[in-house]
Amino acid sequence: MNFLVTGGAGFIGSAVCRHLAGDLGHDVTNLDKLTYAANLSSLKTIEDLENYRFVQGDICDEALVYRLLVENRIDAVLHLAAESHVDRSITGPGEFIQTNIVGTSTMLQAARRYWDEDLDKSDSFRFVHVSTDEVYGDLPLDSGIFTEDSRYEPSSPYAASKASSDHLARAWGRTYGLPVIVTNCSNNYGPYHFPEKLIPLVVLNALAMKPLPVYGKGENVRDWLFVEDHANALATVALKGAPGETYNIGSNSERTNLQVVEAICDLIDARRPAEKPRRDLIEFVTDRPGHDLRYAIDASKIENELAWKSSVTFEEGLARTIDWFIENEWWWKPLQAR
Structure with missing residues (x-):
């Protein structure tokens, strides 16, 4: 199949590109604006493949998106391009509104035009809009789980912008028939994760014996989902999912943030012993505004209907992630200098 992946130089998007082009052998066109969190180094393993193509561009450029759809005879769009850091959305929501809302509406319009005009692909074409569990708000510590029917109650500007984009995608499906x-996925982690996010930030700070906020x-x-499992799930949805449906993607791996940080400390202590336990580096800092208490995903629908299930336990995935960061300083060191 011919895939258009937006945001394919980002953390999750690059994993999707590596999986589709490298593991499965599909033709992949990667459209990415190359904003601060994008990194073409994450695509080194596939950059020379004949079935992979990178295009630098903006998802808000409808003419460009339409041209890529036509030129590459796209069978499925995997729309991942988004601003995604909650803290940044609190201090600067405008970029999130532009990329996540305006960008998604532009993508949908270009896809609709292409779908309407290409009769040969009209029955098989899919537009997969990739979103987050944060659109549902939060849950009590001791009960509840997010299903595909959960009410939308976003807390942060980031979550609100993603909720809006979800509604746009469904509206284009219902009003125009676009497939x-x-x-909606839980928190991702794994190799190539941008260092501002919790797990890579703690890993790199712990390696350097710096404070762990x-x-x-x-x-x-949070429920933690290994990024390669997520990439596999998105490929499964694109290939086997039903138009008009929503699929929650998670791994039933709930941990408190403190448990995650402590696990990282213990694993790094075992690999790189220091003069004191790294748990001593933990510092509790002022909570951020509107911080959701708990997320939990019910992934039974995708498991039962599409035969997908997460394969990497949190313990295995965290160990693999830490080992990757230890072994790949070439990738993350330049990002710290930005």
Whole structure:
């Protein structure tokens, strides 16, 4: 199949490109604006493949998106391009509105035009809109789980912008018949993760024996999904998912933020012993505004209907992630100098 992946130089997008082009042998066109969190080094393993092509460009450029769809005879769009850092959305929401809302509407318009005009592909074409569990708001610590029917109650500007883009995608499906599929995933982690996010930040700080900041008391709970499992799930949805459906993607790996940080400390202590335990580096800092308490994903629908299930446990995935960062300083060192 011919795929158009937006945001394919980002953390999750690059994993999707590596999986589709490198593992599965599909033709992949990667459209990325190359903003601060994008990194073409994440695509070194596939950059020379004949079935992979990178295009630098903006998802808000409808003419460009349409041209790529036509020129590459695209069968499926995997729309991942987004601003995604909650803290940045609090201090500067405008970019999130532009990219996540305006960008998604532009993508949908270009896809609709292409789908309307290409009768040969009209039955098989798919537009997969990749979103987050943060659109649902949060849950109590001791009960509840997000399903595909959960009410939308976004807390942050980031989550609100993604919620809006989800609604746009479904509206284009209902109003125009565009074969849209929406996915909502839990927190991703793994190799090539941009250093501002929790797990890579703590890993790199712990390796350097620097303070390890933890919001509040570290009691906030997240379900952690290994990025390669997510890439596999998105390929499965694109190939087997039903238009008009939503699929929640998670791994049933809930941990408090403090548990995650402590696990990283212990694993790095075992690999790089230091003069004191790295748990001593933990510092509790002022909580961020609107910090959701708990996320939990019910992934039974994608498991039952599409036969997908996460394969990497949190313990295995965290160890693999730490080992990758230890062994690949060439990738993350330049990012710290930005």
